[in-house]
Amino acid sequence: MNAPLDSFETALLTRLREHVDQQPAVRPRLSRPRLLLGAAATVAAAVAMVVVVPGLGTTTAYSVQEGNSGTITVEVRRLEDAKGLEAELAKYGVTADVTYVPDHQMWCAPGRYTPVDRKLSGMQVEMGAQLLKVTLPPGTVRDGETFVMAVFGEVIPPSTEPSQDGVRDDAGFSGLTEFDVTAGPVQPCKVVPNPHD
Amino acid sequence: MNTVEGVAAIGRDPDALEAFYLEHLEAVQRFVARRVESPEDAADLTAEVFLAAIHASRNYRGDAAVPRAWLYGIARRVVASHRRSMARTLRAVRRIDARELLDDDATDRIVARIDSQRVARGVYRSLAALPERQRAVVELVAVDGLSLVEAAAALGISTGNARVHYHRARRRLAHSLSEPLPDPFEVTS
Numbered sequence: 001m002n003a004p005l006d007s008f009e010t011a012l013l014t015r016l017r018e019h020v021d022q023q024p025a026v027r028p029r030l031s032r033p034r035l036l037l038g039a040a041a042t043v044a045a046a047v048a049m050v051v052v053v054p055g056l057g058t059t060t061a062y063s064v065q066e067g068n069s070g071t072i073t074v075e076v077r078r079l080e081d082a083k084g085l086e087a088e089l090a091k092y093g094v095t096a097d098v099t100y101v102p103d104h105q106m107w108c109a110p111g112r113y114t115p116v117d118r119k120l121s122g123m124q125v126e127m128g129a130q131l132l133k134v135t136l137p138p139g140t141v142r143d144g145e146t147f148v149m150a151v152f153g154e155v156i157p158p159s160t161e162p163s164q165d166g167v168r169d170d171a172g173f174s175g176l177t178e179f180d181v182t183a184g185p186v187q188p189c190k191v192v193p194n195p196h197d
Numbered sequence: 198m199n200t201v202e203g204v205a206a207i208g209r210d211p212d213a214l215e216a217f218y219l220e221h222l223e224a225v226q227r228f229v230a231r232r233v234e235s236p237e238d239a240a241d242l243t244a245e246v247f248l249a250a251i252h253a254s255r256n257y258r259g260d261a262a263v264p265r266a267w268l269y270g271i272a273r274r275v276v277a278s279h280r281r282s283m284a285r286t287l288r289a290v291r292r293i294d295a296r297e298l299l300d301d302d303a304t305d306r307i308v309a310r311i312d313s314q315r316v317a318r319g320v321y322r323s324l325a326a327l328p329e330r331q332r333a334v335v336e337l338v339a340v341d342g343l344s345l346v347e348a349a350a351a352l353g354i355s356t357g358n359a360r361v362h363y364h365r366a367r368r369r370l371a372h373s374l375s376e377p378l379p380d381p382f383e384v385t386s
Binding site (some may be wrong): 005006007008009011012013016017019020021023067069071085087119121122123124137149 | 211228
């Protein structure tokens with residue numbers, strides 16, 4: 001980019017540099033794509049986001065679909081029936097270990113599994129109209145491997161009073177998720193406080 | 198520091214982030230201007246795209262997508278989330294309130310950029326009825342000018358798969374677009 005930055009672009013660069021400066025110098029060894037889905041107003045603004053979940057409570061807790069290309073898509077709408085989701089994924093040939101913790105201030109103590117040592121291209125989590133959408137391209141979870149997913153969060157009820165800037169929050173989901181693939185055993189989640197919270 | 202190391206460092210090195218920002222800012226702003234009409238939304242989304250890139254950078258290996266395609270893949274997800282979610286709610290907890298950084302001159306520049314992307318924005322809107330994967334490929338190729346190879350890399354699918362999606366979409370849109378979708382570039386320019 002050759003054109004000089006205008007005032008907005010300069011100010012945005014300053015904010016982004018500050019944001020990077022505030023990142024922990026040494027990150028804990030988390031699973032590969034780790035996505036902060038949201039946080040309540042009391043959480044550091046650096047990671048805060050609320051996801052609105054329309055129709056909450058009126059749909060099934062999860063769904064699993066396989067596309068023509070073999071990509072498996074998981075949609076989780078409520079943090080219920082982790083074992084049921086594991087069983088559903090097994091029908092699609094994916095061994096899974098799913099953990100739901102209804103508290104965004106907690107997470108699983110690290111070291112309960114060893115992530116595979118390869119890039120997991122295309123595996124991703126999205127947020128949006130559904131609570132959580134996980135995409136597993138073909139070959140992401142190979143024979144003998146386990147897809148590990150842990151979600152920490154809770155539904156936020158709609159606010160009854162506008163916040164300071166006059167915006168009233170609708171019901172949403174606040175939390176974070178961790179997911180990866182391992183070729184070895186997966187120990188049960190030992191819930192500990194989230195050190196970043 | 199090579200390109201891969203440079204991108205991978207933007208989440209921990211402010212100087213690397215600045216170099217990345219200067220290289221890709223115009224592309225990101227044009228990407229956003231092809232999708233939204235409000236200068237305030239454009240400002241917020243520009244910030245959100247770079248924030249998302251910062252947080253995704255530690256997984257960047259460079260073997261799947263060149264930086265521009267990688268960033269466009271991120272930008273597309275950010276804009277899609279913005280459209281699906283309730284912006285008012287997101288605004289309440291936005292990490293950088295970019296619209297607050299706007300002054301009149303900067304707003305005028307964004308408005309001019311948005312005006313210049315009117316045709317592309319029309320194509321973007323016309324894709325709403327396509328299935329998600331077809332839409333994703335066509336967006337990146339016909340709206341943003343990526344090659345099929347780059348678009349496939351940005352979406353984590355094979356080039357052949359992207360080609361199939363593109364041509365299916367072209368057939369599907371044959372009667373609804375005033376101009377047919379262009380032939381896609383197959384290779385990275």
